[in-house]
Amino acid sequence: MQTSKRALITGITGQDGSYLAELLLEKGYEVHGIVRRSSQFNTSRIDHLYVDPHEARARLFLHYGDLTDGSRLVTLLEKVQPNEVYNLAAQSHVRVSFDEPEFTGLSTGVGSTRLLEAIRMIGLECRYYQASSSEMFGATPPPQNEDTPFWPRSPYGAAKVYAYWMTRNYREAYGMFATNGILFNHESPRRGETFVTRKISMAVSNIVAGKQDFLYMGNLDAVRDWGYAKDYVEAMWLMLQAEEPSDFVVATGTAYTVRDFLQFSFEHVGLDWEKYVRFDERYLRPSEVDSLIGDASKARDVLGWTPKVLTPELARLMVDADSKTIDLRTELPAQL
Ligand code: NAP
Ligand code: GDD
Numbered sequence: 001m002q003t004s005k006r007a008l009i010t011g012i013t014g015q016d017g018s019y020l021a022e023l024l025l026e027k028g029y030e031v032h033g034i035v036r037r038s039s040q041f042n043t044s045r046i047d048h049l050y051v052d053p054h055e056a057r058a059r060l061f062l063h064y065g066d067l068t069d070g071s072r073l074v075t076l077l078e079k080v081q082p083n084e085v086y087n088l089a090a091q092s093h094v095r096v097s098f099d100e101p102e103f104t105g106l107s108t109g110v111g112s113t114r115l116l117e118a119i120r121m122i123g124l125e126c127r128y129y130q131a132s133s134s135e136m137f138g139a140t141p142p143p144q145n146e147d148t149p150f151w152p153r154s155p156y157g158a159a160k161v162y163a164y165w166m167t168r169n170y171r172e173a174y175g176m177f178a179t180n181g182i183l184f185n186h187e188s189p190r191r192g193e194t195f196v197t198r199k200i201s202m203a204v205s206n207i208v209a210g211k212q213d214f215l216y217m218g219n220l221d222a223v224r225d226w227g228y229a230k231d232y233v234e235a236m237w238l239m240l241q242a243e244e245p246s247d248f249v250v251a252t253g254t255a256y257t258v259r260d261f262l263q264f265s266f267e268h269v270g271l272d273w274e275k276y277v278r279f280d281e282r283y284l285r286p287s288e289v290d291s292l293i294g295d296a297s298k299a300r301d302v303l304g305w306t307p308k309v310l311t312p313e314l315a316r317l318m319v320d321a322d323s324k325t326i327d328l329r330t331e332l333p334a335q336l
Contacts (some may be wrong), residue, residue, distance in 0.1 A: 003032075003276065004028070005027075005028075005030070005083045005084060006029065006031075006080065006082045006083055006084075006126070007024050007029050007031050007082055007083065007084040007085070007086060008033070008034070008077070008080050008082035008084070008085045008086070008332055009021060009031065009033045009086045009088060010033075010065075010067060010086070010087050010088055010089035010111075010115065011034075011036045011087070011088030011089035011090065011131070012033030012034065012035065012062070012088070012331070013033070013035055013036075013042050013043055013045055013046060014033075014045070014047060014088060014089075014092070014192075015045070015188060015190045015191050015192065016088050016131070016186075016232070016233055017033065017045070017046070017086075017088050017089075018045035018046045018049075018190055019188070019190070019229050019230050019233040020086060020088070020233040020236060020237070021033060021046055021049055021060060022049060023233050023234065023237060024114045025049060025059060025060060025185065026224075027119065027237075029084075030059050030061070031059060031060045031061070032060075032061045032062075032063060032080045032082065033060070033061070033062050033063070033069075034063055034064075034065040034066075034076065034089065034219070035044070035060075035062045035063065035064060035065070036064070036065075036066050037064050037066075038292045039051070043062070044059065045156050045190050046058075046060070047069075048178065050062075050211045050292070051178070053058070057287055061078075063076055064248045065158055066171020067089045067090075067107050067111030067112075067114060067115065068106050068111060068114075069114075070114040070117070070118060073114055073115055073118040073209065074118045074121060074122060076117050077082045077119060077122055077219065078124075079306070080120050081124065081238070082093065082107075082124075082126055083126055083127065084127045084128075084129070084240050085112075085115070085126050085128045085129065086120065086129045086131075086236060086240075087112055087115050087128065087130050087131060087161060088128060088131045089107070090108040090111070090131065090156075090159075090160075091103060091104045091107045091108050091156070091170055091288040092108070092156070092192075092323035093192070093194060094135060094154045094156045094157070094289075095193070095194075095283070095285055096156075096217070096287065097154050097156035097157075097159070098154060098155060098285060098286055099157075100271060101117060102181075104155045104156050104159050105155065105158075105159050105162075106230075107159075108156060108159035108160060108161050108163065108260040109158075109159030109160070109162040110162075111163075112130055112162075112163035112166055112330065113163070113168065113293055114177065115128075115171045116128065116166060116167065116176070119176070120174055125248040126150055126177070127179070127245070128167070128170075128176060128177065128178040128179065128180075128241040129181060129236055129239060129240055130163055130164065130167040130179065130180045130181070131181060131183065131236075131276055131327055132163065132164045132167070132180040132181060132182045132183070132247070133156075133157070133160045133182065133183060134182060134183065134184040134225070134249075134251070134292045134294060135152065135153075135154065135156060135157040135158060135160060135292075136150040136157055136161045136164060136182065137149075137151065137155055137158050137171050137289075137292060138150065138153035138157050138289050138315070139148060139153055139289070140152040141291065141296065142223075142255070142291050142292060142293035142294075143253070143293050143295040144249065144292065144293065144294055144295065144300055145248070145249050145294070145295040145297070145298070146182065146247050146248065146249055147252060148169065149225050150164075152205060152263055153285075153288065153289050154287065154289075157289075160296045164180050164182075167179070168180070168247070169181050171186075171245050173270050174260060176245070177240075177245045178245055179239045179240065179245045179247065179248070180247040180248070180250055181235060181239055181241070181244045181247075181250055181292075182247060182248065182249045182250065183232055183235075183250045183251075183290065184225040184226075184249070184250065184251035184252070184292055184293075184294040184301070185197075185222070185224045185225065185226050185227070186227045186228060186229045186231070186232040186250075187226055187227075187228065187229060187314055187318065188228060188229040188230060188314075188318070189201075189317070189318055189321030189325075190229070190334065191229070191318070193334050196217075196258055196261070197226060197261060197314070197315070198262055198318065198322075199217075199322070200215070200261060200265045200315075200318075201265055201315070201318035201319045202322050202329070203215040203263045203276075203320040204268070204269055204271070204319050204322070204323075205323040205326050206326070207271065207276055207318060208269050208271075208323065209323075209326050211326070213276075214277070214278050215271075215277050215278070215285055216277075216279070216280035216282075216283070217258070217278070217280065217283045217287075217291075218258060218276055218279070218280065218281070218283025219258065219278065219283075219284055219285075220258045220259040220262070220277075221257055221287055221290070222232065222257065222258050222259075222288060222289065222290060222291070223255050223256065223257050223290065223291040223292065223293065224255075224256065224257075224258070224292055225251045225252055225253065225254055225255060225256075225292055225293045225294050226252070226261070226309050226310065226311045226314055227250075227251065227252045227310075227311075227314070228307065228309035228313070228317075230309075231296070231307045231308050232250055232307075235248070235250045235299055235303065237271070238284050238299075238303040238304070238305055239303065242302065242303060245310065247299055248296075248299045248302070248303065249294050249295060249299060250294070250296055250299050251295070251296045251307075252294070252296075252307045252310055252311070253293065253294060253295060253296060254293070254310055254311055255291070255293045256311050260311075261311065261315055262277060263300070264311070264312045264316065265314035265315045265316075265318070265319050268315065268320075269319065270320050271321075
């Protein structure tokens with residue numbers, strides 16, 4: 001499908017940003033992304049999409065910016081004039097948010113307000129997507145849907161609750177097309193290396209290759225509803241094509257423990273996970289989210305969205321991907 005739409009993505013260098021950029025380019029969008037200045041390039045997830053902007057066929061454009069810098073968001077939005085804004089940028093690691101609660105609030109929480117306010121200040125007519133999270137449900141028991149009360153259990157969760165309500169407030173106060181996608185955990189071979197699924201898939205491929213002896217983990221009893229990031233960015237796009245702005249849960253509706261994910265991953269290469277996994281309390285959180293299982297009936301009924309990849313297949317495809325790229329990887333500092 002061809003379109004002349006222009007989208008701006010914050011967090012384009014992250015897991016979801018890279019898949020969303022791919023999807024929008026396929027749909028014919030001109031895509032603009034905000035990239036943080038860093039002493040080394042941080043664009044490895046989108047390098048395959050990049051075309052020199054001097055070439056006429058270039059449709060992906062990157063701009064320096066940061067969600068903690070409100071005036072930059074104003075100049076950028078004014079210059080780009082996007083039809084759709086996807087706010088995916090965040091300090092997104094729950095465990096890290098206990099170490100950096102203030103920065104997490106400034107970027108993950110207030111960052112969204114800066115962006116919404118920049119849109120309002122310049123009078124930009126656009127549709128806005130906020131990357132809300134199942135982490136907002138925290139201690140409220142599953143199944144969780146759009147009407148489930150929030151009970152965040154981390155500075156990250158609390159920051160996301162604030163951003164969620166600011167998004168709703170801009171919708172109600174100023175009539176903005178502002179939508180929250182409440183996404184449950186979603187993973188892929190591009191997942192950050194310190195999230196549990198990727199940590200496991202990398203460890204499995206390292207163990208098979210003789211590069212690692214043991215995998216140190218925290219709470220194996222946590223229950224999560226893990227889907228595939230590629231499926232989930234499709235839901236983000238569908239939300240901004242809907243007739244009305246609203247809030248949508250996106251999930252598979254299935255439940256597995258971290259222990260199950262270990263089993264699927266190790267089994268795939270013929271190994272018994274219990275021989276390789278050891279406990280380290282460093283990976284426990286001061287307060288844990290025990291169980292997240294989403295009810296995505298509204299996304300199915302209103303948007304026509306359903307997940308294609310479920311957790312066991314996801315675990316296998318991540319192990320396969322990490323096994324193929326093992327020689328290209330630099331290893332992680334152990335304490336992360
Ligand atoms: P991710 O891989 O951690 O990517 C986060 C992105 O945000 C990166 O591009 C990062 O840039 C950027 N970023 C961080 N702080 C920033 C700042 N101050 N200014 C500008 N950019 C900043 O996260 P993800 O898994 O793709 O998730 C995307 C969004 O969905 C996040 O908001 C996350 O909280 C939310 N979410 C994720 C899940 C999930 O399971 N993946 C579920 C629900 C909600 P660098 O590359 O420079 O670090
Ligand atoms: N990261 C990590 N590392 N988690 C571990 C480990 C470990 O060694 N051992 C056990 N876990 C448990 C965590 O305690 C948690 O219960 C579960 O594995 C999942 O942890 P993460 O993969 O770090 O994800 P998360 O659920 O805390 O947060 C992710 O999902 C949210 C949506 O619910 C992130 O992507 C958030 O940004 C997202 O909003």
